[in-house]
Amino acid sequence: MHARGSGPRVMMTRQPTEGRSRNGGLRVGEMERDCLIAYGASMLIYERLMISSDPFEVQVCRKCGLLGYYNYKLKTGICSMCKNGENISTMKLPYACKLLIQELQSMNIVPRLKLAES
Structure with a gap:
């Protein structure tokens, strides 16, 4: 066993x-x-x-749908594409899903996440 x-x-x-x-x-x-x-x-x-x-907390831009990052100095999430932190939502994804999204982006395939208000 x-x-x-x-x-x-x-x-x-x-x-x-x-x-x-x-x-x-x-x-x-x-x-x-x-x-x-x-x-x-x-x-x-x-x-x-x-x-x-493998839960992982990510920042997602509600405007463009791309993954962002958390800036520890400013204590806020920032979108990689829009370069601001106005439309950022935090959600949990499996780390493997986040890794898949990043690998697709490295191949110039850009998946976007559409978030709905709950």
Whole structure:
């Protein structure tokens, strides 16, 4: 039997390591995710993919939809494209999603996040 509460993580993706020999966690893949969606277990998916894995807080510009950054001197979020902090919202994404967005931007594909007021 193999299970763990917390343990080592991969540096690049911040997700749990694989395999019992490396004290890795049991991972939820795409097929397992699809099964959980089919059974309507949305809170379990949220817990496994966000809370237990790799939550990351990002700043998103409501005007252009691009990721920004947090300026610790000014204590505010700043958009990378607009160069101001007026229309910045903070949200939580899985770190792997943020990494995917940055890799697409490096290939000159610019995904934009459309935020709705809640």
